[in-house]
Amino acid sequence: MKRKTLVLPAVIGLLTPVLAACGGSDGGGGGGEAIVVGTTDKFTVSKEAPAPLDPAYAYDIGTWNILRHTVQTLMAQPRGEGEPEPEAAESCRFTDSGNERYTCTLREGLEFANGDPVTAEDVKFSIDRARSIEADSGVYALLSTIELVETKGDREVIFHLNSPDATLPFKLSTPVAGIVNSKDYAKDKLRDGVEVDGSGPYTLKAEMENGALAKIVFTKNPTYKGILTPKNDKVELRAFDDADAMGAALEKGDIQVMTRSMTPEQIDKLSASSGGDIDLVETSGLEIRYLGFNTTAEPVKDAAVRQAMAQLIDRGKLITEVYGTQAAPLFSLVPAGVTGHTNSFFNRYGEADRGKAEELLTEAGVTTPVKLTLHYTTDHYGSATKQEFEQLQKQLNDSGLFDVDIEGTPWETFRPAEMDGEYAVYGMGWFPDFADADSFTAPFLDANNMLGSPYDNSEIRKTLIPESRRAADRLNAAESINRIQDIVARDVPVLPLWQGKQYLAARDGITGAEWAINSSAILQLWELGRGVTG
Known part of the structure; x- marks a missing residue:
């Protein structure tokens, strides 16, 4: 089999990938065993960072990649980096000419994974919580232009801004704006540990070793309502101490996908090889x-x-x-x-x-x-x-x-x-x-x-x-x-x-790899499936 490198274009918002060799990635199914993805990102719980996965605290690419799969936001940017689209919301828009008032209407029947309804009050609680806690990660600054969050009924949320901010739809697509349940998250303090509860496309179960996350299992959330369509029922994110160990696991078939961060030598080797059963995805970064x-x-x-x-x-x-x-x-x-x-x-x-x-x-x-x-x-x-x-x-x-x-x-x-x-x-x-x-x-x-x-x-x-x-x-x-x-x-x-640039490597038989990472290093594991490639 000829190895293929999938090269994604540099133009932001252009979503059609360029395949540099034969083969495709259509199809795929949700059943079967978990797709195992390797990463060298470190997820630790420490005295300095006791709540690494709390949306009001998390502010690095690794933890955000976890939260994007589990905690839903009003807006989202599926696949590319184009304009955000309504996600937990049915619709969102500026309702004034000065970009100082932004109104969202939630999807009807939205639920947290435990079955509790998601309401406008939950959105207000989540945004106000992140702003008031002011975690030392500084992530709350993304919401600095919000002056007041107002609700009307169970489904309408109105953001009143202290200054015009045309970038607010983008900010409401980031995990700090993730919607959480007040039953699980205190209003005035962070949620210590690595439990995460939300209404996103997956639920999460984490395994710790020596104070660090060793494995995270994402299981498809049957109550999820949004614009994403998971191509799998389960994904396992496995943390490795270094890229060499991660690469060896991919070669052996212990994992099916590896992502950040690969070494320059690994990328050069995968790019140059003309045979084998591992495909490299490259995107502008x-x-x-x-x-x-x-x-x-x-x-x-x-x-x-x-x-x-x-x-x-x-x-x-x-x-x-x-x-x-x-x-x-x-x-x-x-x-x-x-x-x-x-x-x-x-x-x-x-x-x-x-x-x-x-x-x-x-x-x-x-x-x-x-x-x-x-x-x-x-x-x-x-x-x-x-x-x-x-x-x-x-x-x-x-x-x-x-x-x-x-x-x-x-x-x-x-x-x-x-x-x-x-x-x-x-x-x-x-x-x-x-x-x-x-x-x-x-x-x-x-x-x-x-x-x-x-x-x-x-x-x-x-x-x-x-x-x-x-x-x-x-x-x-x-x-x-x-x-x-x-x-x-x-x-x-x-x-x-x-x-x-950004890179991801996947074994043959894994579909959707070309969509599983974008130029901002956002993992989109819902795109991965099993099918025929090559």
Whole structure:
């Protein structure tokens, strides 16, 4: 059999995949054994994060991928990253000309998996709960433009906004807006542990080992009413310590699908092979990687130090040495493929240039070499992260302008330390909340941002972000978005590095793999089925 690579297009909202070889993926059935999917995402319960799967707390791609299968939202973005469609809602729309009042009507007969009716009061409870708890993950900031949630009868919900926000339908498609039952979730505190109850397409049963989720079994919810059509009755998500162990399990047939995160070597091997029974799905990606700065910390509180790093780092070389064709240089917070993208960092700094970096430091009176530590997480973004930071270290140290150490830390320690401002410089990744430029600007730059960053630019917060949200046609937001990107390139509170593709590998006999991951790294396991491929 000839191996095939399914290549999904880069255009957001274009849902027809391009098949680079023979074979298809139609058909599939819901019966039979569970489809087993491997991941290296870590799901831990700890003192710092006792409630990782509470919609009012969860704010990373791994936990959101769990919640999207179990907790229903008013809106959803099935398959592609186009306009959200009503999901738990029958209909939703702005009911004023200024995008400040948004009304949703729930589907009739909607139920939680336990049989309790889902009402407008449940929606209000869930949204108000997330906003009032204000979890330290910062996810509640997605709902910051909501001033008041009103209900009329059992099925109508009205959102009154404190400022125009054309992106609200997107935000209501994210798990923080997930509808939960007040019988299962307290109003004023998070739900500790890994139990999840909702009205989504699946119910969940989790198995723990040494404080971490080892296996999650999704079982089709017979009471679900929405726009998704699960192609299977059961999916098992199995966590692996590393990508090599996950790959070995796929080769042996212990799992049928593997997803994030595969190593660059695994992807290259699957891409190059012309035989076998494993197919690789590749899609353009909106995942970004960047360096974040605590702009009040020594030695990076002087903007010239951050600017010099922006001037020195050779993104092309970094990608060539570590990721190859699986990533592309990124010169802005807003990646290519998203309306409003512009290469602000390249426009300001051009190619990597030691002389210009030295000039920036000299003019600012900064003594060189600048000594600092780059912090990264060892277990959250894949095994290549260490190699990436070794390359960054080499580039900065080879200039003679910096004296850089690197330090890796597990995510469960890394993330709280970063939020507490313990790191002057740190590496992070970002998978958008939704495919709009607002999801690449506000989470980093607005008040209560998800980095806990002290950087505060009044023009961005008070003028440009609100201005960009007024535009119902997102093309009309481009001017404000471009200005935000130019300010970020000047001040460098964050330093964009690269934009990555998304990959998934599936054994023959599994259908729907081309739809099971999208460019935002959202898993859509309801698309997987069993049938004939090849």
